[in-house]
Amino acid sequence: MQFRFEPILRINKNRENLLLKSLGEINSHLQTQEDRQEFMHQTARQSKETLNARLREPTDINTLILYDNFLEGIRTQSDRQNKIISEVREKLEEKRKEVIEAGRKRRTMEILKEKDFLKYRKEMMKKETALMDEVASNMWRMNP
Numbered sequence: 101m102q103f104r105f106e107p108i109l110r111i112n113k114n115r116e117n118l119l120l121k122s123l124g125e126i127n128s129h130l131q132t133q134e135d136r137q138e139f140m141h142q143t144a145r146q147s148k149e150t151l152n153a154r155l156r157e158p159t160d161i162n163t164l165i166l167y168d169n170f171l172e173g174i175r176t177q178s179d180r181q182n183k184i185i186s187e188v189r190e191k192l193e194e195k196r197k198e199v200i201e202a203g204r205k206r207r208t209m210e211i212l213k214e215k216d217f218l219k220y221r222k223e224m225m226k227k228e229t230a231l232m233d234e235v236a237s238n239m240w241r242m243n244p
Contacts, residue, residue: 103216107211114203122193130188137181144174 103109151167 103210103213106208109213111208112202112206112209116199116206116222119195119199119202123192126188126192126195130185130192133181133188137178137185140174140178140181144171144178147171147174190231 147167147170151164151171154163154167
């Protein structure tokens with residue numbers, strides 16, 4: 101017995117799988133961006149520690165300006181990175197909602213398939229019972 105909506109169920113499963121793959125890619129991209137941000141924070145901390153160590157000794161003004169510019173650049177890049185991470189998180193959340201909806205559609209079709217199969221089994225049992233009743237009735241008639 102073939103489920104009449106089998107092609108739709110297959111399409112829904114494929115769509116859900118593609119969305120899951122896409123969700124994984126976006127999640128991986130988010131992790132990469134968060135790793136970059138963490139690297140920037142580590143670099144800034146190390147630079148501040150190095151600068152503090154240099155401030156204990158006589159330091160040239162050009163060196164201080166260089167550190168200040170470097171730290172300002174890291175702050176600017178960190179702000180950009182925060183925006184990127186925020187955008188990627190929004191995309192991730194949208195994709196997650198799409199995956200949930202696709203899963204809901206697939207599950208609905210699977211429930212319909214199960215109900216259709218149960219209906220088919222019930223009809224077959226009914227036919228089998230009717231056939232067995234007829235055979236028993238014919239046997240009874242033949243053997244008085």
